[in-house]
Amino acid sequence: MQKLSEADLIINPDGSIYHLNLLPEDIADTVITVGDLDRVPEISKHFDSIELKKGKREFVTHTGYLGKKRITVISTGIGTDNIDIVFNELDALVNIDFVTRTVKEELKSLDIIRIGTSGAIQPDIPMGTILASSYGLGFDALMNYYIHQASGEEHSLLESIKTHFSHIRSIHPYLTAANDTLLNTIGKDIVQGITITAPGFYAPQGRQVRAKNAVPDFISQLNSFAQGKHRITNLEMETAGIYALAKTLGHKALSVNAILASRVKFEFSSQPEKIVEKAIKTVLERLA
Numbered sequence: 001m002q003k004l005s006e007a008d009l010i011i012n013p014d015g016s017i018y019h020l021n022l023l024p025e026d027i028a029d030t031v032i033t034v035g036d037l038d039r040v041p042e043i044s045k046h047f048d049s050i051e052l053k054k055g056k057r058e059f060v061t062h063t064g065y066l067g068k069k070r071i072t073v074i075s076t077g078i079g080t081d082n083i084d085i086v087f088n089e090l091d092a093l094v095n096i097d098f099v100t101r102t103v104k105e106e107l108k109s110l111d112i113i114r115i116g117t118s119g120a121i122q123p124d125i126p127m128g129t130i131l132a133s134s135y136g137l138g139f140d141a142l143m144n145y146y147i148h149q150a151s152g153e154e155h156s157l158l159e160s161i162k163t164h165f166s167h168i169r170s171i172h173p174y175l176t177a178a179n180d181t182l183l184n185t186i187g188k189d190i191v192q193g194i195t196i197t198a199p200g201f202y203a204p205q206g207r208q209v210r211a212k213n214a215v216p217d218f219i220s221q222l223n224s225f226a227q228g229k230h231r232i233t234n235l236e237m238e239t240a241g242i243y244a245l246a247k248t249l250g251h252k253a254l255s256v257n258a259i260l261a262s263r264v265k266f267e268f269s270s271q272p273e274k275i276v277e278k279a280i281k282t283v284l285e286r287l288a
């Protein structure tokens, strides 16, 4: 079994993984990820007990129990560059032996649920909606650096998407489905759709403030895509990286979005914390 070098897998002097500052025993088999580190206590306040609070940089972790279920909640910060760090380090914590620096013979598959915020791009999806991402569609570059394979259904949907956006030179999309079991339990009976993960918040999500956008009418180009029952419903900055890396590493993932904005009605919520709380309660009730 190949030994991972000290430069590839960085373990701190106390035995914790480099950025997350966590020991293998610190994380549960069910992990909730959020972008905003202030959302971590908003989730763990619902736990019956909290056994661990740790943090480093933007990566704050609480582990505790909701009834009999042990859950870890961790903040990722913004963007898929951070997802690269969090997902590789979560996987290392469960699937690499830190003493021998080798991959364990028996691999663990974590259940990973993102509770994030997002903007809707379809007129029938209002602010306040809780939406489960059926697919993560990446417009960022993260997965150009990993070998990953699309399944049959992902492949045909991705080909239609590529054709739809072929006139926009900056877009080289990748697409990964949500884990079926999580989508049909935690995502059951809530609005579902394809979530775009953008490499930014402003022009990469079609917003125009002062710098001029290179792609005109971006939102109409996104919301006009359709293939059978599939349509693009919302924009944020992590889901596609989460779905693709989770699948590559053998973990199950679902992203649940608190819709704070309607990009077609030019609205942004004045009470985002209420919508986020609704998303948190929806996920925790279904997990428990």
Ligand SMILES: O=P(O)(O)O[C@H]1O[C@H](CO)[C@@H](O)[C@H]1O
Binding pocket: 034, 035, 036, 077, 078, 079, 115, 116, 117, 118, 201, 236, 237, 238
């Ligand atoms: O609220 P979080 O989970 O951070 O998610 C969304 O909010 C951030 C942008 O404001 C991006 O991270 C986007 O994905």
Ligand SMILES: O=c1cc[nH]c(=O)[nH]1
Binding pocket: 117, 118, 119, 120, 201, 205, 235, 236, 237, 260, 261
């Ligand atoms: O419009 C939005 C709202 C939240 N987060 C995003 O990335 N975009």
